Amino acid sequence: MTRRRGNWRGVAWLLALAVAAWAAPTGRPAAANDLLADLSQDRIEIRYSFAGATLLLFGSIPQADLPHGAARHLLVTVVGPAKPTVVRRKGRVAGIWVNTDAVTFDQAPGFYFLAATAPLETVLDQSSRATLGIGFDHLPVGAPHGPGSTIAPDAAAPFRNALIRRNRAADLYQQRIGGIEIIDDGLFRTDVPLPATVPVGAYTVTVFLVVDGRVAARKTIPMRVDKSGFERTIYTLANERPLLYGLAAVVIALVAGWGAGVLSRQ
Amino acid sequence: MPLYLPIAEMSMNMALVIGLGAGVGFLSGMFGVGGGFLMTPLLIFAGVPPAVAVATEANQITAASVSGAIAHGRRGGVDYKMGMVLVAGGAVGSFLGARLFTILRSAGQVDLLISLSYVVFLGTIGALMLWESVRAIQRASRRDAPLPRRRAHRGIAHRLPLRMRFHKSKLYVSVLAPLAIGMLVGVLAAIMGVGGGFIMVPAMIYILGMPTNVVIGTSLFQIIFVTALTTVLHSVSTQTVDILLAMLLLVGAVVGAQVGARVGMKLKAEQLRALLALMVLAVGARMAYGLLVPPADLYSLGAVH
Numbered sequence: 001m002t003r004r005r006g007n008w009r010g011v012a013w014l015l016a017l018a019v020a021a022w023a024a025p026t027g028r029p030a031a032a033n034d035l036l037a038d039l040s041q042d043r044i045e046i047r048y049s050f051a052g053a054t055l056l057l058f059g060s061i062p063q064a065d066l067p068h069g070a071a072r073h074l075l076v077t078v079v080g081p082a083k084p085t086v087v088r089r090k091g092r093v094a095g096i097w098v099n100t101d102a103v104t105f106d107q108a109p110g111f112y113f114l115a116a117t118a119p120l121e122t123v124l125d126q127s128s129r130a131t132l133g134i135g136f137d138h139l140p141v142g143a144p145h146g147p148g149s150t151i152a153p154d155a156a157a158p159f160r161n162a163l164i165r166r167n168r169a170a171d172l173y174q175q176r177i178g179g180i181e182i183i184d185d186g187l188f189r190t191d192v193p194l195p196a197t198v199p200v201g202a203y204t205v206t207v208f209l210v211v212d213g214r215v216a217a218r219k220t221i222p223m224r225v226d227k228s229g230f231e232r233t234i235y236t237l238a239n240e241r242p243l244l245y246g247l248a249a250v251v252i253a254l255v256a257g258w259g260a261g262v263l264s265r266q
Numbered sequence: 267m268p269l270y271l272p273i274a275e276m277s278m279n280m281a282l283v284i285g286l287g288a289g290v291g292f293l294s295g296m297f298g299v300g301g302g303f304l305m306t307p308l309l310i311f312a313g314v315p316p317a318v319a320v321a322t323e324a325n326q327i328t329a330a331s332v333s334g335a336i337a338h339g340r341r342g343g344v345d346y347k348m349g350m351v352l353v354a355g356g357a358v359g360s361f362l363g364a365r366l367f368t369i370l371r372s373a374g375q376v377d378l379l380i381s382l383s384y385v386v387f388l389g390t391i392g393a394l395m396l397w398e399s400v401r402a403i404q405r406a407s408r409r410d411a412p413l414p415r416r417r418a419h420r421g422i423a424h425r426l427p428l429r430m431r432f433h434k435s436k437l438y439v440s441v442l443a444p445l446a447i448g449m450l451v452g453v454l455a456a457i458m459g460v461g462g463g464f465i466m467v468p469a470m471i472y473i474l475g476m477p478t479n480v481v482i483g484t485s486l487f488q489i490i491f492v493t494a495l496t497t498v499l500h501s502v503s504t505q506t507v508d509i510l511l512a513m514l515l516l517v518g519a520v521v522g523a524q525v526g527a528r529v530g531m532k533l534k535a536e537q538l539r540a541l542l543a544l545m546v547l548a549v550g551a552r553m554a555y556g557l558l559v560p561p562a563d564l565y566s567l568g569a570v571h
Binding site: 051085239 | 267277498501505523558563565567
């Protein structure tokens with residue numbers, strides 16, 4: 001339901017932008033010089049029926065001031081809240097598989113989505129991608145450290161790769177080359193699928209307009225993912241009032257168990 | 267219908283959760299056991315984080331044990347004095363178990379602790395039960411064989427110091443024995459998400475020598491208090507109790523247990539015990555398989571606690 005409403009809002013926006021572009025084809029309205037973008041929802045609510053969501057990002061590319069024949073590309077990133085994440089490696093100890101090594105990354109984003117209109121190498125050169133943190137190779141995940149001390153990047157590399165591989169397998173990290181739809185030479189849209197396990201917190205959506213290998217404009221939109229309603233009450237209580245939550249869980253269990261017994265005897 | 271579980275932080279099919287509760291409820295009603303030793307592994311196999319499965323199952327067992335304990339209490343099937351001693355031991359055990367659980371969770375070894383506990387305890391108990399029930403089935407076919415002695419009159423419980431009188435059980439035994447049994451059960455409740463009846467009931471009969479008519483009621487009495495304490499301890503130290511998941515499992519379990527109890531009455535006791543033993547061994551073997559087979563990916567991710 002929420003998703004459908006979101007998409008309609010996106011369609012309405014695209015229509016409005018299209019009308020604006022058609023109404024002023026020769027003039028130079030300020031809006032046409034800016035990179036415009038918006039989201040179908042700036043807040044995703046996780047309710048009891050949440051099984052993932054699709055976020056729609058849409059906008060328009062400025063038409064004016066671009067050298068004729070210049071290579072224009074778009075990049076979209078969606079970065080979720082960073083949190084310390086530990087990557088563990090199993091080894092065989094006495095015949096059984098046990099976690100033997102662990103490396104913690106301080107600032108691993110809980111969600112990372114990247115869409116581009118063309119392969120990343122054609123859009124931006126290596127050093128620009130590194131500076132902007134674009135692509136899995138350059139994704140900032142924080143300094144690696146072991147149980148006591150910091151770890152050399154070489155030793156941490158397999159763990160960093162595993163962090164990205166495991167998150168990609170869970171759809172928490174995604175990369176979509178060609179995942180941006182350009183409509184009518186000025187309007188664009190992209191779908192951002194959020195899996196059911198998407199972490200709560202503050203997200204940043206960034207659209208980069210890249211012209212001839214240089215970032216010509218960028219637009220940043222904040223977004224939030226929150227638990228709401230009953231799910232939020234439970235989660236908040238469990239984390240902020242754990243003793244009360246535990247006691248409530250016991251009381252509910254006692255009452256429910258007693259009630260179930262009475263009902264089943266009848 | 268998908269259902270988002272607020273503490274497990276995952277989406278599960280609601281019919282699957284209730285069906286899981288009903289299936290385990292059916293088996294527990296049929297065999298007269300709590301079912302925690304089945305439910306916790308099944309939740310883990312279904313993708314629930316092991317720490318959440320254990321803590322949530324402790325909460326579900328509290329609920330599942332209430333009506334049974336009330337029924338046994340009404341007809342005098344609970345030795346409250348013995349129950350309180352078992353609870354006291356269980357409280358200490360639950361506290362120690364929850365501490366160990368929390369420490370190993372931050373060390374990334376809690377899944378190993380859970381799996382190993384299951385392999386060791388279910389393997390041992392399952393093998394003993396199977397052996398005992400196969401012998402019972404053989405005895406039943408040779409009617410002339412003498413019945414085994416059920417009570418240990420001069421066991422370790424009588425030789426230890428600090429003896430105490432338990433009128434209801436007609437016992438004069440060392441208080442240390444029930445304290446130790448209760449404590450072991452408390453540790454298991456905290457690290458395995460089980461009530462521990464499968465250890466406590468045989469221990470009460472064979473080690474303490476309690477009469478069988480008060481064994482089930484007294485063990486349920488202990489289980490309610492110890493699993494309730496375990497729920498609170500896990501809530502405070504690891505925030506892994508999912509009330510929603512626990513209550514949905516309970517809905518299925520209540521219905522399943524009614525049906526299971528009716529089916530169970532049609533089977534012979536020793537056959538039931540043999541079936542239960544095979545099931546216990548199967549769960550233990552599945553846990554062992556998970557430890558022995560090389561994982562598809564050697565690496566795994568975890569939050570920092």
